[in-house]
Every structure is written in structure tokens, then in C-alpha cells.
Amino acid sequence: MEVETEQGETGKSVMCVLTDPEGTTLGGTMYLPQNVGPIQLQQIVNTLLKNEEKLPYAFYISNQELLVPLGNYLEKNKVSMEKTLSIVYQPQAVFRIRPVNRCSATIAGHTEAVLSVAFSPDGRQLASGSGDTTVRLWDLNTQTPMFTCTGHKNWVLCIAWSPDGKHLVSGSKSGELQCWDPQTGKPAGNPLTGHKKWITGISWEPVHLNAPCRRFVSVSKDGDARIWDISLKKCVICLSGHTLAVTCVKWGGDGVIYTGSQDCTIKVWETSQGKLIRELKGHGHWVNSLALSTEYVLRTGAFDHTGKQYSSPEEMKKVALERYNKMKGNAPERLVSGSDDFTMFLWEPAVSKHHKVRMTGHQQLVNHVYFSPDGQWVASASFDKSVKLWNGTTGEFVAAFRGHVGPVYQISWSADSRLLLSGSKDSTLKVWDIRTKKLKQDLPGHADEVFAVDWSPDGEKVASGGKDRVLKLWMG
Numbered sequence: 001m002e003v004e005t006e007q008g009e010t011g012k013s014v015m016c017v018l019t020d021p022e023g024t025t026l027g028g029t030m031y032l033p034q035n036v037g038p039i040q041l042q043q044i045v046n047t048l049l050k051n052e053e054k055l056p057y058a059f060y061i062s063n064q065e066l067l068v069p070l071g072n073y074l075e076k077n078k079v080s081m082e083k084t085l086s087i088v089y090q091p092q093a094v095f096r097i098r099p100v101n102r103c104s105a106t107i108a109g110h111t112e113a114v115l116s117v118a119f120s121p122d123g124r125q126l127a128s129g130s131g132d133t134t135v136r137l138w139d140l141n142t143q144t145p146m147f148t149c150t151g152h153k154n155w156v157l158c159i160a161w162s163p164d165g166k167h168l169v170s171g172s173k174s175g176e177l178q179c180w181d182p183q184t185g186k187p188a189g190n191p192l193t194g195h196k197k198w199i200t201g202i203s204w205e206p207v208h209l210n211a212p213c214r215r216f217v218s219v220s221k222d223g224d225a226r227i228w229d230i231s232l233k234k235c236v237i238c239l240s241g242h243t244l245a246v247t248c249v250k251w252g253g254d255g256v257i258y259t260g261s262q263d264c265t266i267k268v269w270e271t272s273q274g275k276l277i278r279e280l281k282g283h284g285h286w287v288n289s290l291a292l293s294t295e296y297v298l299r300t301g302a303f304d305h306t307g308k309q310y311s312s313p314e315e316m317k318k319v320a321l322e323r324y325n326k327m328k329g330n331a332p333e334r335l336v337s338g339s340d341d342f343t344m345f346l347w348e349p350a351v352s353k354h355h356k357v358r359m360t361g362h363q364q365l366v367n368h369v370y371f372s373p374d375g376q377w378v379a380s381a382s383f384d385k386s387v388k389l390w391n392g393t394t395g396e397f398v399a400a401f402r403g404h405v406g407p408v409y410q411i412s413w414s415a416d417s418r419l420l421l422s423g424s425k426d427s428t429l430k431v432w433d434i435r436t437k438k439l440k441q442d443l444p445g446h447a448d449e450v451f452a453v454d455w456s457p458d459g460e461k462v463a464s465g466g467k468d469r470v471l472k473l474w475m476g
Contacts, residue, residue: 014070016085018045021376021393022331029084034071041066045089056092061085063391063398065435090376093416095305097459098476099431100421103445104461105143105473109136114465116158116452121165122303123458125182126473128465129156135170135178136471137185140461143473147185151178160202162213163301164316167230169216171199177218179230189233197221201249205271207301208324209255211317215271217257219246225259227271237274241267247287252333253294253324254350260287266337268349278353285341289369293334293392296373296413297327300457305415307458327375334392336378338366344380346395357395361388368410372417377434379420381408387422387432399437403430412455412462421462423450429464429474445472 013031018041020026027048032040038059046054059066066073066087074081112131119126126138135149135156154173161168167188168180175195179188198221205215215236219225225239225246244262251257256277257269266287268278292298302310302319310316335347336359344359344366364384371378371392378390387401387408406425413420419440420432427448431441448467455462462474 014074014081014085015083016070016087018048018087018089021088021090022329026089032070034074035069037069038066041087041089056094057089058092060088060090063396091374093374093418095416095459097414097416097419099414099419099433099440100443100462100474100476101441102475103443103472104475106445107138107143107145107471107473108469109145109148109471110134110465110469112155113467113469114452114471115156117454117463117465117471118159118161119454119456119461119463120161120182121163121300121457122307122309123456123460125165126456126463127159127161127168127182128452128463128471129159129170130465130469131155133172135159135168135180137168137182138471140473149178149180149185149187151187151191152176157199158202160204160216162204162216163207163299163320164211164213164313165303166212169202169204169218171202171218173198175199175220175222177202177228188230192228192233192235194226194235194238195220195222195224197245200245200247203249203251203257205251206253206298206320206324208253208317208320211313211320217249217251219249219259221245223261225249225257225269227257227274237271239267239269239274239276241276248290250290250292250295250335251298252292253298253328254333256349258290258292258335258349260290260337262286264339266290266335266347278349280335280337280345280347280349280353280355282345282355282358283337283339283341283343285339287337287339288365288367289338291336291369291371291378293371293375294324294327295371296415296457297323303457305458334371334375336369336371336395338369338380340365342366342382344369344378344390346378359390359395359397361397361400362386364407367408370411370413372413372420372434373415374417376417379411379413381411381422383407385424387411387420389420389434389437401430401432401437401439403439403442404428406449409449409451410453412453414455415457415459421453421455423453423464423466425449427466429453429462443474446470
């Protein structure tokens, strides 16, 4: 300690506190030499956390990544040596996803606009829903159509894979839902009816809560949310309470369901009897989109970048629970809502019915919000033609990505949280680099508006669809 004190007196060392994203300090106040940079900090954090396998970390000082030694940072930002420097350490993915840069296939098949695209949780299959009333499953190896799922009588507005990969559900403009067997492309039972208007969202119960997957929730323009059981082939609970259309839904990792509505509220429901637990109020206009900090692990369940497959539902449930707990840590699950009032709110619904932060900056309605797989960032897409990046823990604004010349409809993250994809009315896809905060790749090719984009959970491929009726696959 003597050395450190002496150094402190001669102004050679920097007084620092290391904290995790939630603000918990690691190892108290430290006096570090000015030549310490990210590499040395990485060693310090790994040592203090007693990590057997050394993990990669990134370091942030007031939301800016530290890429130089501390001395250079202090000088450049004119920070006083007298102050304690708070440094936030963020774990990084141990694997790296290559940015997609070329269209590897343009697949015709749909005869009307492609309205939704979704990769299966293991990234091995791809489904799309279209205005031509069909759902299509595509063979990713040969990049050709595999199955055309027919049965809907109206536009297919949304699709959702069960996190165990065994089922695909689609919802139509006439309010019907259909479950499909992705192995055969055949319907699994009759259409599920009950909603009186079109389906606006579908979300499955997480596999770490229930395996094999049986229950999913759907929401509709009719103002209701309905929980369905695919083995009973019927609606088991109807969640009524919203006074206008329900626009979005998420089944959270703690077992509750979140619904966002045009009545400006977000409602939180328990799922054994369908009781309303909480109401989140604050938005001054329609709620358009909801995002959960745990969304990526909920979507992928037991599947990760290693591509491991599972022989039993029990094994899948166990691994999915481990992944969920690791992702969530000790912090509560966070929710972000995006609205027609141009704003977003960050909530911790398990803790409070009041929002944690109001996130302002968009000049038009917020169309889509999405947490990065590691929960570190929130991205938002808006009709103001921009994509914005926010701190996923504090809700603070970080950067604006400008380049689209039309409204941005949908966004998707790479599995390592380092890249963000956006699709726009301007007919392009764009890949943004989170570290440099700049455009990484411009992907023109569609002949018209791009309605739907998805980045496969294994990171290998991107799919897009839109008004030109074709499905495009993009590779690195």
C-alpha cells in the first residue's frame, strides 16, 4: 500500500472504482498507474472475480468506451486527478460474429409482401409469413423453399417459434392462429379461434419454466390477450382489461406476461389464473413495442453459439434455466417500451410500477425496441429515419445511427451484441457497429420497402423480406 500512497502524492496514479453495470463495486477504491489501459483492467477484473477461465471485458467511463490508457483519457477529457474515476466493466461475448456483407440468395415463392421472418432458436430453420396467406419454411443449406404451409384465409401478420424449436405458430388478419410442425410443414391441429380481430403479437412461455413447450400467448386488435395450450388445442386463459387494441406482448422469464396497448398502458399478468398484477402508466400515446433484457436467452432457450442439440425436454429445461440465470444475474428483468408519443420508458416491473427512466430523443413514433443479447444496450427504430442506441441498464442515450432515408421498421442484433441490423422503407438493410457507432455495411438489393429482418441466433445468416415479395439471405 505504501507504494500506492507515494504514487498518489506524486500525482502518478489515478484513483479508480470498478463497478458492474448495475453499480456494484468490485474491490473498493484502487490507485492505478496512468499507463493502465483496457488490457491491464481486464486482468484486474478477472483476478478480482476469481475467473478460472479468463473472460473478455470492455470498460466504460460515463458511457464512453475506454480504449486508451487512463492517463491519456484524463488528459483528453480534462478530468481532474483529484476525482475518483468510476469505471464500468461489461462482460463481452467470447465468440465473434462476422458482419454480413453480401446477399447469398434471393428466393422467390411468396406471391404477396413478406410481412415477417424468423429463424428457429437453433438457427437451422427459417420461417416467413406473407400477405399471400401462407407461411413458408426455407431450407437454409440449399437456400430453397422447403414447405408452404397453407390454411390461413387472410394475411399472415406474425409468426413465432417455440424456444425448444418444435413448433411454429402464426397469426392472421382474420384473428386465427395456427400451429405448424416445422419438420413437415403440416398444421398441428385445427386453427385456434377466439380473437375477434387481427393478431398483433405472439410470445411463447420460456422453456426454462416449462418443457416441452406447450403454452403461448397471443394478442389482438380486439383488446384481449389469450393463453393457448397446444396439447389441449384450446385457449386456457383470456386476459381482458385493455380498453383498446393490444399491440405487443412478451412472456417474461419470471413467468409473467407483459402486454402493451393503444390504451397507453402496459399490463403485467400472472399466468396461472390470468390475474392482473401491475399496470405501467406513463406513455401519452399508443404503446407500439416491448423489449425484455432477457429476450435473447428466452428466444433461444437451451441453444447457444456452439450448436449443441438436446435429447430430452428435461435436459433442455435445465440448460435453459442455467443460461437464463447467468444472463439475468442478481438484477431484476428490465422492460423497455416504445410509443407513438416519440418516447421510450425503461421499467423494472418486478420492483416498481413507476418507470426507471424516460428516454427521449426520437422526433417521430418509435416503431421497434430491442435489447442486445447481453442486455447491455437497447436499440430503437423510428419513423424519424434513425436508429438510436441507449444504455440497457441506465436508459441513457448513447448514439444515433443515421443513414436510412425512410422510416426504420425493424431491427435485429448479432448474437455477440457487437452489431445491429436495421431494415427500412428505403429498401435497404444496414449493419451498424456498436463499438465505433458507425455504419459497418450498407445492404441494398430489395426492390421496395423492407418490412422484416432477423439475424439468426447462430450468427451465420441474416434474412429479410418486404414489399418485393422475395426473401433474401445475407452472409458474412
